[in-house]
Amino acid sequence: xxxxxxxxxxxxxxxxxxxxxxxxxxxxxxxxxxxxxxxxxxxxxxxxxxxxxxxxxxxxxxxxxxxxxxxxxxxxxxxxxxxxxxxxxxxxxxxxxxx
Amino acid sequence: xxxxxxxxxxxxxxxxxxxxxxxxxxxxxxxxxxxxxxxxxxxxxxxxxxxxxxxxxxxxxxxxxxxxxxxxxxxxxxxxxxxxxxxxxxxxxxxxxxxxxxxxxxxxxxxxxxxxxxxxxxxxxxxxxxxxxxxxxxxxxxxxxxxxxxxxxxxxxxxxxxxxxxxxxxxxxxxxxxxxxxxxxxx
Numbered sequence: 001x002x003x004x005x006x007x008x009x010x011x012x013x014x015x016x017x018x019x020x021x022x023x024x025x026x027x028x029x030x031x032x033x034x035x036x037x038x039x040x041x042x043x044x045x046x047x048x049x050x051x052x053x054x055x056x057x058x059x060x061x062x063x064x065x066x067x068x069x070x071x072x073x074x075x076x077x078x079x080x081x082x083x084x085x086x087x088x089x090x091x092x093x094x095x096x097x098x099x
Numbered sequence: 100x101x102x103x104x105x106x107x108x109x110x111x112x113x114x115x116x117x118x119x120x121x122x123x124x125x126x127x128x129x130x131x132x133x134x135x136x137x138x139x140x141x142x143x144x145x146x147x148x149x150x151x152x153x154x155x156x157x158x159x160x161x162x163x164x165x166x167x168x169x170x171x172x173x174x175x176x177x178x179x180x181x182x183x184x185x186x187x188x189x190x191x192x193x194x195x196x197x198x199x200x201x202x203x204x205x206x207x208x209x210x211x212x213x214x215x216x217x218x219x220x221x222x223x224x225x226x227x228x229x230x231x232x233x234x235x236x237x238x239x240x241x242x243x244x245x246x247x248x249x250x251x252x253x254x255x256x257x258x259x260x261x262x263x264x265x266x267x268x269x270x271x272x273x274x275x276x277x278x279x280x281x282x283x284x285x286x
Protein backbone atom coordinates (compact mmCIF):
# COMPACT_ATOMS: atom_id res chain seq x y z
CA UNK A 1 0.00 0.00 0.00
CA UNK A 2 1.31 3.44 -0.86
CA UNK A 3 1.07 6.50 1.34
CA UNK A 4 -1.47 8.02 -1.05
CA UNK A 5 -3.68 4.91 -0.86
CA UNK A 6 -3.39 4.99 2.90
CA UNK A 7 -4.61 8.62 2.97
CA UNK A 8 -7.49 7.86 0.64
CA UNK A 9 -8.60 4.89 2.73
CA UNK A 10 -8.18 6.82 5.94
CA UNK A 11 -10.62 9.45 4.66
CA UNK A 12 -13.31 6.77 4.39
CA UNK A 13 -12.29 5.09 7.65
CA UNK A 14 -15.01 5.83 10.15
CA UNK A 15 -17.25 3.82 12.41
CA UNK A 16 -20.78 4.83 11.54
CA UNK A 17 -22.59 4.97 14.85
CA UNK A 18 -25.47 7.31 15.45
CA UNK A 19 -26.55 8.35 18.92
CA UNK A 20 -29.48 6.29 20.11
CA UNK A 21 -32.81 7.91 21.03
CA UNK A 22 -32.01 7.67 24.75
CA UNK A 23 -28.43 8.87 24.61
CA UNK A 24 -29.26 12.31 26.03
CA UNK A 25 -31.22 10.73 28.91
CA UNK A 26 -28.32 8.38 29.60
CA UNK A 27 -25.86 11.26 29.83
CA UNK A 28 -28.16 13.26 32.09
CA UNK A 29 -28.70 10.22 34.33
CA UNK A 30 -24.93 9.96 34.79
CA UNK A 31 -24.41 13.60 35.76
CA UNK A 32 -23.10 14.05 39.28
CA UNK A 33 -25.89 15.18 41.57
CA UNK A 34 -25.99 17.91 44.19
CA UNK A 35 -25.87 16.82 47.85
CA UNK A 36 -29.62 17.20 48.40
CA UNK A 37 -30.50 15.34 45.25
CA UNK A 38 -27.96 12.68 46.13
CA UNK A 39 -29.56 12.12 49.54
CA UNK A 40 -33.04 11.93 48.02
CA UNK A 41 -31.79 9.56 45.36
CA UNK A 42 -30.01 7.39 47.93
CA UNK A 43 -33.09 7.32 50.18
CA UNK A 44 -35.26 6.24 47.27
CA UNK A 45 -32.74 3.60 46.22
CA UNK A 46 -32.48 2.05 49.68
CA UNK A 47 -36.21 2.29 50.47
CA UNK A 48 -37.10 -1.23 49.24
CA UNK A 49 -34.13 -2.70 51.10
CA UNK A 50 -35.11 -0.79 54.25
CA UNK A 51 -38.71 -2.03 54.04
CA UNK A 52 -37.60 -5.60 53.40
CA UNK A 53 -35.19 -5.43 56.33
CA UNK A 54 -37.88 -3.99 58.57
CA UNK A 55 -40.25 -6.79 57.56
CA UNK A 56 -37.63 -9.47 58.21
CA UNK A 57 -36.77 -7.95 61.59
CA UNK A 58 -40.45 -7.73 62.52
CA UNK A 59 -40.97 -11.39 61.67
CA UNK A 60 -37.85 -12.33 63.59
CA UNK A 61 -38.91 -10.31 66.61
CA UNK A 62 -42.40 -11.79 66.56
CA UNK A 63 -41.01 -15.31 66.20
CA UNK A 64 -38.60 -14.91 69.12
CA UNK A 65 -40.70 -12.30 70.90
CA UNK A 66 -40.95 -14.02 74.31
CA UNK A 67 -37.26 -14.59 74.81
CA UNK A 68 -36.31 -11.12 73.64
CA UNK A 69 -38.74 -9.48 76.03
CA UNK A 70 -37.55 -11.58 78.90
CA UNK A 71 -33.95 -10.70 78.23
CA UNK A 72 -34.63 -6.96 78.37
CA UNK A 73 -36.94 -7.40 81.32
CA UNK A 74 -39.81 -5.71 79.53
CA UNK A 75 -43.37 -7.04 79.59
CA UNK A 76 -44.76 -8.66 76.48
CA UNK A 77 -47.84 -7.28 74.79
CA UNK A 78 -49.82 -10.12 76.23
CA UNK A 79 -48.55 -9.37 79.74
CA UNK A 80 -49.69 -5.76 79.63
CA UNK A 81 -53.03 -6.66 78.11
CA UNK A 82 -53.58 -9.29 80.80
CA UNK A 83 -53.24 -6.67 83.46
CA UNK A 84 -55.90 -4.65 81.67
CA UNK A 85 -54.60 -1.44 83.21
CA UNK A 86 -52.39 1.38 81.91
CA UNK A 87 -49.92 -0.15 79.48
CA UNK A 88 -47.22 2.09 80.99
CA UNK A 89 -47.55 0.50 84.42
CA UNK A 90 -44.53 -1.64 83.86
CA UNK A 91 -42.47 1.47 83.28
CA UNK A 92 -43.50 2.88 86.61
CA UNK A 93 -42.84 -0.46 88.27
CA UNK A 94 -39.38 -0.65 86.73
CA UNK A 95 -38.73 2.96 87.66
CA UNK A 96 -39.54 2.23 91.29
CA UNK A 97 -37.30 -0.80 91.14
CA UNK A 98 -34.41 1.33 89.97
CA UNK A 99 -34.97 3.88 92.67
CA UNK B 100 -33.90 27.39 30.79
CA UNK B 101 -33.26 30.88 29.62
CA UNK B 102 -32.58 31.82 26.07
CA UNK B 103 -30.89 34.95 24.84
CA UNK B 104 -33.17 36.78 22.45
CA UNK B 105 -31.51 37.84 19.27
CA UNK B 106 -31.84 41.52 20.02
CA UNK B 107 -29.07 42.66 17.78
CA UNK B 108 -30.40 43.37 14.34
CA UNK B 109 -28.56 41.71 11.53
CA UNK B 110 -27.53 38.81 13.71
CA UNK B 111 -26.83 35.80 11.51
CA UNK B 112 -28.42 32.40 12.17
CA UNK B 113 -25.02 31.11 13.23
CA UNK B 114 -24.26 33.87 15.71
CA UNK B 115 -27.80 33.55 17.09
CA UNK B 116 -27.18 29.85 17.69
CA UNK B 117 -23.84 30.69 19.32
CA UNK B 118 -25.48 33.25 21.61
CA UNK B 119 -28.14 30.72 22.53
CA UNK B 120 -25.48 28.18 23.35
CA UNK B 121 -23.59 30.64 25.51
CA UNK B 122 -26.74 31.12 27.57
CA UNK B 123 -27.31 27.36 27.69
CA UNK B 124 -23.78 26.93 28.99
CA UNK B 125 -24.36 29.65 31.60
CA UNK B 126 -27.52 27.85 32.72
CA UNK B 127 -25.62 24.56 32.79
CA UNK B 128 -22.93 26.08 34.98
CA UNK B 129 -25.70 27.06 37.42
CA UNK B 130 -26.74 23.39 37.50
CA UNK B 131 -29.57 23.47 34.97
CA UNK B 132 -29.53 19.93 33.59
CA UNK B 133 -32.28 20.67 31.05
CA UNK B 134 -30.07 23.33 29.46
CA UNK B 135 -27.18 20.90 29.34
CA UNK B 136 -29.45 18.23 27.82
CA UNK B 137 -30.19 20.68 25.01
CA UNK B 138 -26.45 21.13 24.40
CA UNK B 139 -26.00 17.35 24.31
CA UNK B 140 -28.90 17.06 21.85
CA UNK B 141 -27.35 19.66 19.55
CA UNK B 142 -23.84 18.23 19.53
CA UNK B 143 -24.25 14.49 20.01
CA UNK B 144 -24.06 13.65 16.29
CA UNK B 145 -20.85 15.65 15.87
CA UNK B 146 -19.27 13.94 18.88
CA UNK B 147 -20.29 10.46 17.69
CA UNK B 148 -18.92 11.21 14.25
CA UNK B 149 -15.59 12.40 15.66
CA UNK B 150 -15.27 9.45 18.05
CA UNK B 151 -16.10 7.13 15.15
CA UNK B 152 -12.85 8.20 13.50
CA UNK B 153 -10.78 6.68 16.27
CA UNK B 154 -12.63 3.59 17.44
CA UNK B 155 -13.99 0.64 15.56
CA UNK B 156 -16.29 -0.84 18.16
CA UNK B 157 -19.70 0.69 18.64
CA UNK B 158 -19.49 0.47 22.44
CA UNK B 159 -16.17 2.35 22.40
CA UNK B 160 -17.71 5.14 20.33
CA UNK B 161 -20.70 5.35 22.69
CA UNK B 162 -18.47 5.32 25.78
CA UNK B 163 -16.27 8.07 24.37
CA UNK B 164 -19.31 10.18 23.50
CA UNK B 165 -20.70 9.74 27.00
CA UNK B 166 -17.34 10.50 28.64
CA UNK B 167 -17.06 13.59 26.46
CA UNK B 168 -20.33 15.03 27.71
CA UNK B 169 -19.69 14.06 31.33
CA UNK B 170 -16.29 15.77 31.16
CA UNK B 171 -17.93 18.76 29.48
CA UNK B 172 -20.46 19.00 32.34
CA UNK B 173 -17.69 18.97 34.95
CA UNK B 174 -15.64 21.57 33.10
CA UNK B 175 -18.45 23.67 31.68
CA UNK B 176 -17.36 26.71 33.68
CA UNK B 177 -14.05 26.75 31.76
CA UNK B 178 -15.82 27.46 28.46
CA UNK B 179 -14.91 31.09 27.84
CA UNK B 180 -17.15 31.63 24.77
CA UNK B 181 -14.25 32.98 22.74
CA UNK B 182 -14.96 30.33 20.11
CA UNK B 183 -18.19 28.47 19.26
CA UNK B 184 -19.23 25.77 21.71
CA UNK B 185 -18.83 23.29 18.85
CA UNK B 186 -15.05 23.83 18.88
CA UNK B 187 -14.87 23.47 22.64
CA UNK B 188 -16.85 20.21 22.72
CA UNK B 189 -14.73 18.87 19.82
CA UNK B 190 -11.65 19.61 21.87
CA UNK B 191 -13.06 17.79 24.88
CA UNK B 192 -13.96 14.84 22.64
CA UNK B 193 -10.49 14.75 21.07
CA UNK B 194 -8.86 14.74 24.49
CA UNK B 195 -11.08 11.89 25.64
CA UNK B 196 -10.23 9.99 22.43
CA UNK B 197 -6.51 10.66 22.87
CA UNK B 198 -6.56 9.50 26.48
CA UNK B 199 -8.49 6.38 25.56
CA UNK B 200 -6.22 5.56 22.62
CA UNK B 201 -3.24 5.82 24.91
CA UNK B 202 -4.82 3.60 27.52
CA UNK B 203 -3.06 0.34 26.78
CA UNK B 204 -5.19 -1.59 29.24
CA UNK B 205 -8.18 -1.43 26.93
CA UNK B 206 -8.59 -4.28 24.54
CA UNK B 207 -8.48 -3.26 20.92
CA UNK B 208 -10.86 -4.73 18.40
CA UNK B 209 -9.27 -7.39 16.20
CA UNK B 210 -7.85 -6.17 12.93
CA UNK B 211 -10.41 -6.20 10.16
CA UNK B 212 -13.48 -6.25 12.39
CA UNK B 213 -15.93 -4.98 9.81
CA UNK B 214 -19.21 -4.73 11.73
CA UNK B 215 -19.77 -1.01 12.00
CA UNK B 216 -17.05 0.47 9.83
CA UNK B 217 -18.38 2.49 6.91
CA UNK B 218 -18.39 -0.05 4.06
CA UNK B 219 -15.31 0.57 1.92
CA UNK B 220 -15.22 -0.20 -1.79
CA UNK B 221 -12.30 -2.53 -1.33
CA UNK B 222 -12.59 -4.74 1.75
CA UNK B 223 -9.07 -6.15 1.38
CA UNK B 224 -7.61 -2.65 1.27
CA UNK B 225 -9.61 -1.71 4.34
CA UNK B 226 -8.18 -4.68 6.23
CA UNK B 227 -4.69 -3.65 5.11
CA UNK B 228 -5.42 -0.17 6.45
CA UNK B 229 -6.47 -1.64 9.79
CA UNK B 230 -3.22 -3.62 9.92
CA UNK B 231 -1.13 -0.53 9.24
CA UNK B 232 -3.06 1.49 11.83
CA UNK B 233 -2.62 -1.28 14.38
CA UNK B 234 1.15 -1.05 13.88
CA UNK B 235 1.21 2.67 14.65
CA UNK B 236 1.49 4.13 18.14
CA UNK B 237 -1.77 5.68 19.44
CA UNK B 238 -0.30 9.21 19.26
CA UNK B 239 0.69 8.72 15.60
CA UNK B 240 -2.69 7.24 14.75
CA UNK B 241 -4.37 10.21 16.42
CA UNK B 242 -2.48 12.81 14.39
CA UNK B 243 -2.83 10.96 11.09
CA UNK B 244 -6.55 10.41 11.59
CA UNK B 245 -6.99 14.14 12.11
CA UNK B 246 -4.72 15.17 9.23
CA UNK B 247 -5.74 12.63 6.64
CA UNK B 248 -9.01 11.30 8.01
CA UNK B 249 -10.70 14.52 9.03
CA UNK B 250 -8.66 16.54 6.55
CA UNK B 251 -7.79 19.21 9.12
CA UNK B 252 -4.88 21.58 8.66
CA UNK B 253 -2.08 21.91 11.19
CA UNK B 254 -3.66 25.18 12.36
CA UNK B 255 -7.08 23.55 12.82
CA UNK B 256 -5.62 20.66 14.80
CA UNK B 257 -3.64 23.06 16.97
CA UNK B 258 -6.77 25.10 17.70
CA UNK B 259 -9.04 22.15 18.37
CA UNK B 260 -6.67 19.97 20.36
CA UNK B 261 -4.98 22.78 22.23
CA UNK B 262 -1.44 22.04 21.07
CA UNK B 263 0.88 24.59 19.49
CA UNK B 264 1.22 24.53 15.69
CA UNK B 265 4.89 23.57 16.06
CA UNK B 266 3.93 20.67 18.29
CA UNK B 267 1.42 19.45 15.70
CA UNK B 268 4.01 19.75 12.92
CA UNK B 269 6.60 17.77 14.88
CA UNK B 270 4.06 15.09 15.78
CA UNK B 271 2.83 14.91 12.17
CA UNK B 272 6.38 14.63 10.84
CA UNK B 273 7.21 11.79 13.21
CA UNK B 274 3.91 10.04 12.55
CA UNK B 275 4.47 10.17 8.79
CA UNK B 276 7.98 8.80 9.16
CA UNK B 277 6.70 5.88 11.25
CA UNK B 278 3.84 5.38 8.81
CA UNK B 279 6.31 5.01 5.92
CA UNK B 280 8.19 2.41 7.93
CA UNK B 281 4.95 0.59 8.71
CA UNK B 282 3.94 0.65 5.04
CA UNK B 283 7.33 -0.69 3.96
CA UNK B 284 7.32 -3.44 6.58
CA UNK B 285 5.94 -6.96 6.05
CA UNK B 286 2.14 -7.05 5.82
